[in-house]
Amino acid sequence: MCLSQGLLVWTLILAALTAPASCLSLVNGTDRGSVYLSGNLPLPATRQVTWEFHTTLIVLTDATGNTIYISQYEGRCELYPNTTLRLDNLTMADQGVYTLTVRNLANGNVVTEQTELRVYRHLTPPTLSSSDSRPVSGNEVILHCDDDNQTVTSYTLYRNQHDVCSQTHVNCNGPYLIFQPIIEGDSGSYTCTIQNPISSNSSKTLDLSVSVRVSQVKMQSNTSSILWVGRDSVSLQCSALGTDVQFSWNLNGEKLPSNPRYSLQQNDSVLIIHPVDRSDNGSFTCTASNWLNTMTSDSFKLNLGLPVSEAKIQSNTSSSVILWAGIDSVSLSCSADGSALHFSWNLNGVPLPSDSRYQYNQDNSTIIISPLDKKDNGTFTCTATNVLNSNTSSDLKLNLYCE
CATH class of the missing domain: 2.60.40.10 (Immunoglobulins)
Structure with missing residues (x-):
């Protein structure tokens, strides 16, 4: 009796393995969770049903309607009368193609349906990093959204909560955001979000401050008229392009001396002389600098009005x-x-x-x-x-x- 039942099982297995394949549907599952693999095949009155994982048999029904579970799946799956298969305690090893086969025992016709199962874990926060901790305008800079080898289906990178990948000078390639080149306007707060079909998670904020070299240092006076010593005042303004620019002033090539007539304002970019004096008769220059470079303006002479x-x-x-x-x-x-x-x-x-x-x-x-x-x-x-x-x-x- 046992021998006959064993032969029947192997006969059914062989029949299931030789059935023709059909279309493939996709189902997503969660690690350590359960999933339902459903079939949409016609069900004849007398039938044999099998489910396989790749070429490994999971479960089958015999001619009398008995359900037989293969030992390695017993206790973690259940076959329903409508041919739906529930798999429990999913692991990453359960990913792959599952085949449902229905054989009409009356006429021998066989139909199959395939389902691909993808198993995902809930995502943990990624880490966003920059290839340059002090990026300089004009250089190539790469941001990396490190997912720690998690299964991720999409990456989105944001600057100040707006998708950054639409800009013409950036290239988004999976977990990488490449600035070609980076510019001052790219300064801001960056985050990246990773996603798979069952979850998403975002990185901590990465603040990026793009440095710009000092250039176009200019000095201007608020007047071109004669400045009468002891009576008139003047305002000299130094301007420059660049980031985190610091200003300093020279008179005749020497550091501007300490003098109550000299007042520095607006982060030292403005020099007010009140009033002008005969000792101001010389060449003024202003110097703009940051951690990248230093530049000095052209010299400027006041049009001093001197007494007779x-x-x-x-x-x-x-x-x-x-x-x-x-x-x-x-x-x-x-x-x-x-x-x-x-x-x-x-x-x-x-x-x-x-x-x-x-x-x-x-x-x-x-x-x-x-x-x-x-x-x-x-x-x-x-x-x-x-x-x-x-x-x-x-x-x-x-x-x-x-x-």
Whole structure:
């Protein structure tokens, strides 16, 4: 009897193994969970049903309707009357193709249906890392979403909670996000999310700050007008492209000295001088720097307005030369130190009268007297003036001979 039953089982197994294959459906299961493999085959009144995993028999029914479980599956599966197979205590080894075979015992017809089972574990958080801890604009940088060898079907990378893969300069390839190249606008908070059919999980935030080299260092003044020492103020502004830029100032190539007239504002990018002084008469430069590089602006000179000093009067003739009234001419020039000077002339302490014999240049610094007259026999002085002060020269007396 046992021999006959054993022969029957092996006959049924052989029949199941030789049945033709059909279409493949997909079912997802959870590690250590249960799954139902369902069939949609027509069920004749008298039938033999088998389920196989690859070429290994799991369960079968005989002609009398008895269900026989193969020993290695006994206790962890159940076959239902509608041919659905429940598998319990799934492991990763249960992944693969399962074949349902239904044989019509009345006419011998056989139909099959295949189901692929994929077993997944619940995902744990991935780790997001960067190929460069201090990325620099213009370089290639790679972010890696490390799933620790879990079974993952999709990766999504986000910057500030928005999908980052739509940008033209990035390439998303599975767990990798490649910046070709990275730019300053890529700075932000990054996360990655991994997913499989039964779960998803996200990494901790990776904050990425893209550094940019210093470039285009420029200095500008808030005015191009004359700055009168002791009275006017000026604001110099230094600008530069780059990240985390620090500014410093030089005067005539030396570090700007400590001075209560100098005030640095806006992270030292603005220098206010209040008021300007004669000592500010030099070349100012500003230097911008970060951890990548340093650049210095072109030099800039203030248009300082200086007070008048050292007014002097000179003649084009020597004091020993006799000048004849009515015949000779003379040129007198006035010079002085200072800014935006205006000159005036006196004879014997009185402003020179209007006279066609007196010819002035554009700024009145030179007067030509032609011809000389006996009225010119006296003491000439010139006065240089600007908005700050005035200064008068010493006396000049012509060696004039009057007939």
